[in-house]
Amino acid sequence: MQIQFLRKPARVLPLIALAALLAGCGSTPHRAAPVEERPVGAAKANSATAAAGAASSPGAEAKPLPGAENAGKPGYYTVKPGDTLIRIALDNGQNWRDLVKWNNLENPNVIEKGQVLRVVQPGVDAGAVSTRPVTTAKVESRPLDSKPTSSAPGTSAPASGASAANSASVAAVTPAATAPRDAEDEPVWGWPAAGNVTAGFDEQRNKGLAFSGKVGDPVLAAADGRVVYAGSGLRGYGNLVIIKHNATYLTAYAHNQTLLVKDDQVVRKGQKIAEMGSSDADQVKLHFEVRKQGKPVDPAKLLPAR
Numbered sequence: 001m002q003i004q005f006l007r008k009p010a011r012v013l014p015l016i017a018l019a020a021l022l023a024g025c026g027s028t029p030h031r032a033a034p035v036e037e038r039p040v041g042a043a044k045a046n047s048a049t050a051a052a053g054a055a056s057s058p059g060a061e062a063k064p065l066p067g068a069e070n071a072g073k074p075g076y077y078t079v080k081p082g083d084t085l086i087r088i089a090l091d092n093g094q095n096w097r098d099l100v101k102w103n104n105l106e107n108p109n110v111i112e113k114g115q116v117l118r119v120v121q122p123g124v125d126a127g128a129v130s131t132r133p134v135t136t137a138k139v140e141s142r143p144l145d146s147k148p149t150s151s152a153p154g155t156s157a158p159a160s161g162a163s164a165a166n167s168a169s170v171a172a173v174t175p176a177a178t179a180p181r182d183a184e185d186e187p188v189w190g191w192p193a194a195g196n197v198t199a200g201f202d203e204q205r206n207k208g209l210a211f212s213g214k215v216g217d218p219v220l221a222a223a224d225g226r227v228v229y230a231g232s233g234l235r236g237y238g239n240l241v242i243i244k245h246n247a248t249y250l251t252a253y254a255h256n257q258t259l260l261v262k263d264d265q266v267v268r269k270g271q272k273i274a275e276m277g278s279s280d281a282d283q284v285k286l287h288f289e290v291r292k293q294g295k296p297v298d299p300a301k302l303l304p305a306r
Contacts, residue, residue: 067116075126079115086234092119093250093294095228187223187245189302190269192253193286207296208289215257215284219274221267222251230259238279254287255279
């Protein structure tokens with residue numbers, strides 16, 4: 001009887017031990033979770049993105065972006081996602097090549113988010129309206145996209161349709177020619193196209209006027225000035241011409257089929273500068289903008305009565 005009594009606890013003990021072991025296994029994942037997370041955190045700390053964040057930790061020195069010390073100051077612009085130099089120049093009423101010079105940019109196609117650019121000529125009070133004449137920066141005059149547009153043969157050699165428009169001696173003026181004289185005066189405006197206005201000015205949705213027409217219809221300079229851009233580097237505008245008339249006004253002519261002028265070329269009011277088309281548009285039209293100190297204004301308030 002004593003021997004049988006002793007064997008029963010021996011059987012019970014393994015069951016108790018097994019139950020304890022199973023209970024321990026059930027709690028194992030709960031204890032192991034923090035351990036599994038540590039390698040992930042370590043990997044993130046070693047990644048390139050975390051390295052940038054680590055630079056802001058005490059003792060580490062983050063490399064400031066160019067011009068960061070001027071952020072928020074008048075006459076400076078902080079680059080935002082999606083910005084291009086030609087867009088920044090247009091929105092600030094400047095020649096993009098001047099921005100290249102003022103900011104010592106090695107590559108005008110490469111600007112960084114958060115970079116701060118000077119958008120007012122050095123020595124000019126950013127709070128005052130500049131009245132200096134148009135100047136020419138001696139920088140390569142090709143479009144920012146650095147390649148000719150297939151639909152703009154006039155940028156390399158005048159098209160046959162441009163011969164009559166460029167027959168005047170002014171069409172042969174070199175970049176060294178004198179810019180419009182009365183830089184302080186309001187330009188003498190003319191209509192950029194003969195077609196009807198199909199869309200009016202809206203500062204949010206349509207920053208200019210839309211003119212109807214046929215493919216090849218002439219697009220005319222609205223006033224005397226100098227071409228500061230001729231190319232297709234601004235998304236949404238297609239083949240584009242931008243003319244700077246003085247230190248206050250720019251005009252833009254978008255969606256052309258053919259461009260008949262080059263960067264830095266002096267043009268006169270009424271001169272044919274392009275042929276109407278539908279580049280980057282759903283129909284043939286001319287989109288025409290007037291920018292005053294970079295801000296879009298209603299061209300209908302400036303153009304003479306027809």
